[in-house]
Amino acid sequence: MSASPAVKGPASYFPAIEKKYGRPVAEWLELIDASPLVQHMELVAWLKAEFGLGHGHANALVAHARQR
Template sequence: MSNDPVKGPASYFPSIEKKYGRPISDWKELVRKSCPARHMDLVSMLKTEHGMGHGHANAIVAHTLAEDKS
């Protein structure tokens, strides 16, 4: 197992889970259910419908869409 620090959007995941009380898998599922949609539309949905901050919403959307591309 690597001791390298987590970088990129996933570095926000522990604080997102703590602040909003739901696992990241729940947020990713919500994003995927809202697809197809544009990146910023998904960010806006998380912000307006779930009270998420911009950075947290953007991190979840970016990570989810990148996962689904590969």
């Protein structure tokens, strides 16, 4: 029996982010992409202030968006 590899890195936060904040990850990534902010911590601070995300969730979303 073959088990799926465990999800690691920023994507490991995605199920919790979708459950807690009620938006799909794709929507969060669109918001990040549309933001005029470019620095990682600026985007993290913006997500926290504007949408009430926790630091770890905001950081995971920004890290994933910047990896693409």
